[in-house]
Amino acid sequence: MEVPILKQGDVLIATIQAALTDADILHLRTALIHQVVRSRSRGVIIDVTALDVMDSFASRTLREVAHMIRLRGAETVIVGIQPEVAFSMVQLGLTMVDVSTALDLEEGLAYLNQKFKANS
Amino acid sequence: MLDETLSVRSGPKDDCATGGNPMTQKDGNREIKDVPEDYALGANQAEAISVLLRELVAHLRQNRTQLREEWARRITEAQLLTAMSKDEIFAEATTVYDNYVEALETETFETLQAYARNLSERIIPRGVETHEVVGIVLLLRDVLARSLFAKYRSDFNKLNRILDAYEPAANRIANTVAVGFVQERERVIRQQQEAIRELSTPVLQVRERLLILPIIGVIDPQRARQLPEQLLRGIRTNRAKVVVIDITGVAAMDATVANHLVQTVEASRLLGATVIVTGLSPEIAQTLVKIGVDLGKMNTVGDLQGGIEQAERLLGYKVVPIVGAS
Numbered sequence: 001m002e003v004p005i006l007k008q009g010d011v012l013i014a015t016i017q018a019a020l021t022d023a024d025i026l027h028l029r030t031a032l033i034h035q036v037v038r039s040r041s042r043g044v045i046i047d048v049t050a051l052d053v054m055d056s057f058a059s060r061t062l063r064e065v066a067h068m069i070r071l072r073g074a075e076t077v078i079v080g081i082q083p084e085v086a087f088s089m090v091q092l093g094l095t096m097v098d099v100s101t102a103l104d105l106e107e108g109l110a111y112l113n114q115k116f117k118a119n120s
Numbered sequence: 121m122l123d124e125t126l127s128v129r130s131g132p133k134d135d136c137a138t139g140g141n142p143m144t145q146k147d148g149n150r151e152i153k154d155v156p157e158d159y160a161l162g163a164n165q166a167e168a169i170s171v172l173l174r175e176l177v178a179h180l181r182q183n184r185t186q187l188r189e190e191w192a193r194r195i196t197e198a199q200l201l202t203a204m205s206k207d208e209i210f211a212e213a214t215t216v217y218d219n220y221v222e223a224l225e226t227e228t229f230e231t232l233q234a235y236a237r238n239l240s241e242r243i244i245p246r247g248v249e250t251h252e253v254v255g256i257v258l259l260l261r262d263v264l265a266r267s268l269f270a271k272y273r274s275d276f277n278k279l280n281r282i283l284d285a286y287e288p289a290a291n292r293i294a295n296t297v298a299v300g301f302v303q304e305r306e307r308v309i310r311q312q313q314e315a316i317r318e319l320s321t322p323v324l325q326v327r328e329r330l331l332i333l334p335i336i337g338v339i340d341p342q343r344a345r346q347l348p349e350q351l352l353r354g355i356r357t358n359r360a361k362v363v364v365i366d367i368t369g370v371a372a373m374d375a376t377v378a379n380h381l382v383q384t385v386e387a388s389r390l391l392g393a394t395v396i397v398t399g400l401s402p403e404i405a406q407t408l409v410k411i412g413v414d415l416g417k418m419n420t421v422g423d424l425q426g427g428i429e430q431a432e433r434l435l436g437y438k439v440v441p442i443v444g445a446s
Contacts, residue, residue: 021192043173079392079426081389081390081391082283083349083352083355083356083391085389085390086387086388087348087349087352087383087387087393089390090383090387090390091382091383095386095390096390101389101390101391101392103355103356103359103361103391103393104359105393107359107361107392111392112178
């Protein structure tokens, strides 16, 4: 299942719309990093609102995505983690310590804009 | 005349040997003991019991006034239902008596059950205890039994048969009332527990994007489980960016609960909210260090005031005094 990646100014927005297989997640990782390079984006938002389950593979891969994107000088924000998912992740020790998170798309964009202002 | 009819038709154990059993008369080769008694005598016996019960009920109705008064008297003597006035006791006693007799008569217990629950609902808030309710029902049972002894004391066999009919029904009645009372109590307890649970973890919004979660009292495992659910839901609903969890009111917490708290903090971060924990007592601080909490993950401030001030700073608020105000 292809995850749509939309461009909004300096920011890429990838909205996950349904449960993803491991292959889908890897595909998303590749697609995002290539798109960041192509569009010279400064920020990426990955919206996981539609996910009601997040396993260790998904969470690890998203962390990798964030790290890779940071190496390109861009910031990643994961938004829309559901309360139940958040709690399960924490219980399983799948914390995303070095990845920024925000409540939803709006918050994520606000965060990135603030970061861009601070950096410019 | 009633007595004669009974001894000819019914099949109690002592009549069996004298050949009162129609089944054995038909098949002469069959031994009486091969036929299970219930099967052969079932219909007759049930009928006999009904007849006896009807007689019993008639007696109880005839002597209603005096038996009821005696019962009420004995209740007062035994110092039961002290929470109620004499008039109230008498009024309830009347209804219980009538329901009791009706249950004996109809051999159905639904009305009695419904009444028992209704009565319990009314008297439990008055502080009536279980032993009082069980006590009065047993007293009534005793009062009625004694009146039966008095009436049939000249006919031991008859008395036995009447008691055979009375005992199971009376036991069932006592059971029904006691169970009804206890069930009502348990219902009240469950209701109160639910109310306490709901009151105990309020999530309060004090500014835009700022939530306060004051925790007071003992955090038992159930409450500890409820906490993250309520908080995370509150963060989402109120779109909070900062949450101040105040545990000034919590004296101590065990490692499990402390872990739950830490997990709550981490999970909140995943929802984009920063958590500040305030009001840690020395004991709790010790517990947290002992379980090896990564203090880098925990943002703590001494008291609630400090916590709110820091939260406001994080949100970009500044509180300044209004010049010229008193």
